[in-house]
Amino acid sequence: MWILLDNYDSFTYILLHYLQQTGNECVVYRNDELSVTELAALNPERIIISPGPETPLQAGITMDVIEHFHKTTPILGVCLGHQALGMYFGGKLVHTPYPMHGKTSEVTHNDHPLYNNIPSPCTVMRYHSLAIDEIENTGLIPLAHTVDDNTLMALAHETYPCVGIQYHPESIGTNDGQQLINNWAKMY
Template structure:
């Protein structure tokens, strides 16, 4: 299996890359910055993962273009900014939170039988580094985890192989993070 990591210029990108490589080997994970994507080459990969990143998805190079072009044909997993980008591509609304979550672990209630969370007990602790969140998710996106304040923290698409998490599975603050990555790779 060949996985493309789209790097949204985030310091956590290579934590995710190392988790992927631990499962697939170094030669099966390719990292490309969001403003250096050759769109036709994305098709050569089996799966795409969208890294966290600063700022907004609309300002993140070709991130939204990749989602629009491949969301109906490729398994895509979005983390933090990547999660927000997938959600926005289907019409979810991005809101700026009153409370900022940077470097904190909070419990997530897993509310759907999502294979992404197979073998993980609810509630699970998850590391958070964000000041934005999604709301008004369309019916095609099933919310699979909530935080204690009712903020959507994960979703899966009802019909397409798309998943996203607002939290950081690659963070030391997310003990079940390696299992989440392994589960996604097995889907």
Template sequence: MILVIDNYDSFTFNLVQALQAAGADVRVVRNDAIDIEAVAAMADDPTESLRGIVISPGPGKPDDAGISVGSVRIAADRGLPLLGVCLGMQSMAAAFGASIVRAPSLVHGEASEVTHDGAGLLEGMPPAFMAARYHSLVVDPATLPPELQVTAMSEVDRVVMGIRHVALPLEGVQFHPESVLTPQGPHLLANFLRLAGEGEASRLDDASGSFATAGLAEPDDVVAGGAR
């Protein structure tokens, strides 16, 4: 099962639908619907079969994102694969002590060229690809601790677009792999499912575009304790 922490963002359900399209068992919880002890209990309960955590985009800063930062720490403590997207990546950075600062310029609904190291969740991606950006905050690379490395940068303004833990299966991207403006995004999500051992990642490898697939999870399906 993949646990998705929903930071009250419409893009969350593109992520959910993409993961479900690959056959993943997905449970969604709002960032304030349960406490961090409940996330820890889920991670420690073998009957839950929790294989990975995704922290969604959303408004505001990591401090405003409920259980997001704490969920990063739970994943780190237990060696669970984690993917943070946009605010999710910022939450990952904040969990390890990095600073989140104002972006050089506000970027909403634009595609930028991204270059990267070709490793981890970025393995198999073209050396440069276009990716959707919707953000006004960024990770300050000067404040990243040694255990987090920069994996991707935007070419136009040299903003951090990806980070990875050097020893744990934790990775974040500032861009939106679930957006139609990120044609290579499904492959990144497939890499995450391969890392987590959940679903059939190959279903996403050749996919492109958004995942507004009928019959999959919709925002109204999310209840206080989460939804499958």
């Protein structure tokens, strides 16, 4: 069973639908609905950390979930979840030059398995005003950046099964969102 940790985001159940399209059972829990101990007792195969309106440090058990599971359980962070992974491993959370709420961007990516069968550049939908920066010497690998301002849009850890994407794969404005989710389902 996969666990989708809901950070009180309006896109959570659309993201759930995308995750279910992979053929895997996925259950949603809010970030204050259970403890990390209770979550561990569920023995999740994978954890997805949803977007949300706050910062990672204000997102319930989000940072504690990363602390507990990052070495053993594949984690996908989306938007706020991406920011949480970046912060946990030592990246810097910064304000973007201007809010990117409901804005599309062209993104270039490398040949990481997360992007199999996805063109580069690709169009993605963004809903954020914070981003991860300065990931040098953190163990994080940059996977994708925006074409126009080089904002980090995806990352992975070089050792642990952790991947973050800043944009929203579940948005209709992201052309290859389901493919990205399918690719993540095949990793690790």
